[in-house]
Amino acid sequence: MLKKVTARHFELTPEIKATAEEEMEGLTRFFDRIISAEFVLDAERHRRIAELHVKVHAHTLSASAETDDIITAITAAADKAKAQLKKFKGKLKDKDPSEITELTDSLTRPETDVDGVDQ
Numbered sequence: 001m002l003k004k005v006t007a008r009h010f011e012l013t014p015e016i017k018a019t020a021e022e023e024m025e026g027l028t029r030f031f032d033r034i035i036s037a038e039f040v041l042d043a044e045r046h047r048r049i050a051e052l053h054v055k056v057h058a059h060t061l062s063a064s065a066e067t068d069d070i071i072t073a074i075t076a077a078a079d080k081a082k083a084q085l086k087k088f089k090g091k092l093k094d095k096d097p098s099e100i101t102e103l104t105d106s107l108t109r110p111e112t113d114v115d116g117v118d119q
Helices: 014-029 070-092 096-110
Strands: 001-009 036-041 048-058 057-066
Touching: 014 036, 014 048, 014 070, 036 057, 036 070, 048 070, 057 070
Parallel strands: 001 036
Antiparallel strands: 036 048, 048 057
């Protein structure tokens, strides 16, 4: 899973980044074929907004939360995304598993050939 954390209008501390990455890693407990997850953290006057975009199969799930503390917003957004992943996993049981595996493998394959061997 590719993970990305972006901060807008404030300095991203290691503690905040670690919390966001930990929450993104926790998403795999609910659905193990996540392609990528991205947190966009924003700080305005008295509001802290956390948006989480999760790419799975052919969909992008989005969850956001707004509180006065950025850590609380990260946790709330991750909880919303977990609920969406549970629902998505239930719907996915009706699909063809080989098609999902092929798409996931093609999207997570590295762009460059690190071994120098053609694939």
